[in-house]
Amino acid sequence: MAVTTVSGDQRARSVAEPVKRRTSGGRRTRSALLFLTPFALVFAAMMLAPIGYALYQSFFRVERSGLGLDPPTNVFAGFGNYLAALRDSAFTTSLLRVLLIGVVQVPVMLGLALLLALLLDSRVAVFKRTFRLIYFLPYALPGVIAAIMWSFLYQPGISPFTSALGHLGLGKVNLLSGNLVLASIGNMMTWGYTGFNMLILYSALQAIPREVIEAAVMDGCGGWRVAWHVKIPTVRPALILTAVFSIIGTAQLYNDPQILHQVAPAITSSYTPIMAAQQSAATNNYNYAATQSIILALLTFVMSFGFLKFTQRKEAQT
Amino acid sequence: MTVEFWGSAVGYDKTVALFNKTHKDIKIKYTQVPAGSAGGYSKMLNAVKAGNAPCLGQVGYDTLPSFAASGAVEDISQYAGSSKDKFVPWAWQMSSLGGKVLGVPIDLGPEAMFYRADLFKKYKIKPPTTWNEFAAAAEKAHAASPDTYLTTLPQDAYDLGALTWQAGGKWFGTANDRWQVTIDSPATQKVARYWQGLLDKKQVLSEPTFDTAWYKDIQDGHVLSYIGAVWAAPLIEQNAPGAAGKWSVAPLPQWTAGQQASGNRGGSATVVLKGCKNARQATEAALWMSTNADGVTSLIKNTGIYPAATSGQELPAVNQPSKYFGGQNIYQVFKAAAAHTTANWVWGPTMTQVQPDFKDGLKQVGAGQGTIPKLVGSVQANTVKAMKSQGLGVSG
Numbered sequence: 018m019a020v021t022t023v024s025g026d027q028r029a030r031s032v033a034e035p036v037k038r039r040t041s042g043g044r045r046t047r048s049a050l051l052f053l054t055p056f057a058l059v060f061a062a063m064m065l066a067p068i069g070y071a072l073y074q075s076f077f078r079v080e081r082s083g084l085g086l087d088p089p090t091n092v093f094a095g096f097g098n099y100l101a102a103l104r105d106s107a108f109t110t111s112l113l114r115v116l117l118i119g120v121v122q123v124p125v126m127l128g129l130a131l132l133l134a135l136l137l138d139s140r141v142a143v144f145k146r147t148f149r150l151i152y153f154l155p156y157a158l159p160g161v162i163a164a165i166m167w168s169f170l171y172q173p174g175i176s177p178f179t180s181a182l183g184h185l186g187l188g189k190v191n192l193l194s195g196n197l198v199l200a201s202i203g204n205m206m207t208w209g210y211t212g213f214n215m216l217i218l219y220s221a222l223q224a225i226p227r228e229v230i231e232a233a234v235m236d237g238c239g240g241w242r243v244a245w246h247v248k249i250p251t252v253r254p255a256l257i258l259t260a261v262f263s264i265i266g267t268a269q270l271y272n273d274p275q276i277l278h279q280v281a282p283a284i285t286s287s288y289t290p291i292m293a294a295q296q297s298a299a300t301n302n303y304n305y306a307a308t309q310s311i312i313l314a315l316l317t318f319v320m321s322f323g324f325l326k327f328t329q330r331k332e333a334q335t
Numbered sequence: 336m337t338v339e340f341w342g343s344a345v346g347y348d349k350t351v352a353l354f355n356k357t358h359k360d361i362k363i364k365y366t367q368v369p370a371g372s373a374g375g376y377s378k379m380l381n382a383v384k385a386g387n388a389p390c391l392g393q394v395g396y397d398t399l400p401s402f403a404a405s406g407a408v409e410d411i412s413q414y415a416g417s418s419k420d421k422f423v424p425w426a427w428q429m430s431s432l433g434g435k436v437l438g439v440p441i442d443l444g445p446e447a448m449f450y451r452a453d454l455f456k457k458y459k460i461k462p463p464t465t466w467n468e469f470a471a472a473a474e475k476a477h478a479a480s481p482d483t484y485l486t487t488l489p490q491d492a493y494d495l496g497a498l499t500w501q502a503g504g505k506w507f508g509t510a511n512d513r514w515q516v517t518i519d520s521p522a523t524q525k526v527a528r529y530w531q532g533l534l535d536k537k538q539v540l541s542e543p544t545f546d547t548a549w550y551k552d553i554q555d556g557h558v559l560s561y562i563g564a565v566w567a568a569p570l571i572e573q574n575a576p577g578a579a580g581k582w583s584v585a586p587l588p589q590w591t592a593g594q595q596a597s598g599n600r601g602g603s604a605t606v607v608l609k610g611c612k613n614a615r616q617a618t619e620a621a622l623w624m625s626t627n628a629d630g631v632t633s634l635i636k637n638t639g640i641y642p643a644a645t646s647g648q649e650l651p652a653v654n655q656p657s658k659y660f661g662g663q664n665i666y667q668v669f670k671a672a673a674a675h676t677t678a679n680w681v682w683g684p685t686m687t688q689v690q691p692d693f694k695d696g697l698k699q700v701g702a703g704q705g706t707i708p709k710l711v712g713s714v715q716a717n718t719v720k721a722m723k724s725q726g727l728g729v730s731g
Contacts (some may be wrong), residue, residue, distance in 0.1 A: 030506055068701060078668065079725065079726065080726040081404065081725060082726060082727075082728065083512035083513065083724040083727070083728045084403075084404065084432070084433050084512055084513070084684075084727070084728065085403070085404030085405075085684060085725070085727045086403055086404065086406065086432070086433060086435075087406060088406040089406060089726070092597055151708070153652055169547060171545070172548045174542070174548035174551060175547065175548050175550075175551060175553060181642070191702075241719075265655070279543055279546065280543055280548070280701035281698075282545060282698040282699055282701055283698075283699075283702065284694040285691075286691035286694070286695055290628070296379065296691060299377070299687045300685065300687040300688045300721070300724075301380065301401060301405055301687065302724075302725070
């Protein structure tokens with residue numbers, strides 16, 4: 018009897034408990050849903066729906082006849098637009114171009130940002146707030162304004178760099194010509210975003226418990242060794258985060274080359290993938306523009322997630 | 336009744352206000368849209384697709400055929416046809432396609448030669464009347480100082496187009512319900528070879544016009560002339576105030592001495608967009624804006640247009656001496672240029688591809704890659720390809 022009572026008791030409890038959990042859990046889910054709905058609606062309307070529509074559009078093309086004065090018709094094109102995009106050398110070159118800029122510029126910029134963050138974080142740094150603000154200032158400037166400023170600084174006729182290089186006996190260097198313009202664009206991006214990345218890395222550095230650093234110092238570490246053995250490994254997640262942001266940012270490169278386009282001989286109308294898609298939309302070929310956008314989005318997704326997976330696997334190994 | 340109107344030129348609202356003041360039964364509701372292919376034009380085309388377009392839209396002559404090829408404009412022959420004689424013939428021609436009237440001309444861009452009269456005198460250069468004399472002047476200007484150039488290389492499709500037009504060529508045509516593409520024609524090649532020759536001798540500067548560096552160069556006397564349209568006058572006046580009183584305007588140099596041929600760069604028409612329920616009233620409003628003396632005067636003063644209506648070209652607002660241009664009545668030159676422009680030019684339906692092709696290509700030619708004659712050939716091939724990919728009938 019006693020046994021059954023206990024077991025009955027247990028049964029009662031074991032039944033009652035999940036029920037209780039379910040109701041409180043249900044309430045939590047419901048309130049969570051309530052809070053998430055506005056975001057989910059806006060996200061669906063502003064992000065998912067346009068992406069879906071672009072995907073849909075990319076499988077069609079417009080047909081006209083004769084002079085084209087009669088209304089055009091939409092016909093299903095299958096993967097026709099995708100094949101055309103992959104055969105379009107101007108478009109594939111633009112993809113390779115941002116890849117090249119990314120491979121060179123992102124490490125340079127993040128290295129610089131890390132260096133600045135470490136300098137700000139070091140014990141001997143003075144006027145920390147002032148310098149933090151100075152490093153961050155370029156990011157606070159609207160991108161287009163900054164690009165216009167740089168276009169003045171680069172134009173041969175009025176550039177202080179060109180005249181300075183001229184005085185050094187290097188002749189008339191045109192920073193907007195040939196492959197120099199790639200470096201010029203890289204410089205604009207580095208100038209604009211180093212401060213932003215520095216701030217993220219600096220916050221991560223601030224979060225390192227001071228005891229850890231003190232312990233390292235007690236063990237005889239100098240400033241550089243603390244940085245190398247303690248600080249950098251600890252801010253690794255922040256570094257990965259900034260790298261992913263930068264990869265996405267580079268793939269979406271538009272402002273800088275678009276503004277320089279007016280004055281730089283080497284920049285064509287489809288210099289970067291977004292410029293190429295814009296150009297297609299301007300020529301009224303929305304289906305092709307949608308295709309180019311989808312390809313760019315896919316590549317950006319693969320690159321940023323690929324990088325994340327790669328670094329995670331490395332982390333697991335160590 | 337209200338007619339909606341989307342325009343891109345600044346100051347249009349004042350002419351619309353005049354219209355509304357003088358009309359009781361019909362009003363125009365004006366909306367300012369951004370200029371150019373990535374701005375107002377795509378907005379209009381999208382509105383037509385969505386079925387909520389305004390009745391009237393301001394569209395450049397070069398873009399009108401692509402609007403037509405998108406099925407975005409109404410045929411207004413029956414409402415506007417009788418007004419043909421009020422306009423410069425070639426402006427009317429550029430507002431029509433395949434025998435249909437698709438727009439009412441508003442403004443023009445007749446071309447002439449702007450030059451620094453003071454520096455021409457200083458370097459003992461006589462204003463050239465032929466392209467041969469122009470080449471000699473380019474040599475003389477550059478010989479005077481290595482930093483000095485007579486002019487800049489043509490920048491884009493519209494520069495080259497106007498010069499080809501003057502040389503008697505044309506880039507597009509229509510016949511038997513098909514487009515003809517003749518960009519790579521003897522006339523274009525003549526112009527291309529001429530400018531390539533000047534570039535090869537390094538006697539012209541490759542620099543974007545209407546840019547800070549260019550304004551600096553024309554004020555500092557590094558660039559002595561500009562081959563361009565009437566609408567450049569107020570731009571030069573506002574952006575190069577340092578050269579006030581030093582400029583003059585002369586007719587374009589000629590291929591054959593004694594001729595008076597000119598070309599056109601720019602200008603626009605008012606079109607009735609597809610789906611407009613009051614096409615007749617909308618056309619009437621458009622005709623009023625293009626021809627009414629008060630309305631046109633307001634457009635001249637507030638937007639700086641040069642009228643396409645012949646009556647508009649007689650208005651005092653475009654027939655006055657200008658202090659900036661040394662007291663010259665420069666509009667006499669442009670009026671004559673408009674009168675001596677032939678009515679054979681047709682723009683194609685894919686100018687949004689032709690223009691960047693030429694612009695990118697000419698920049699690269701200026702930087703030493705390729706030549707203009709070769710570029711003309713590749714743009715021709717690209718244009719035919721682009722038109723075919725849009726399903727248009729093409730021969731050429």
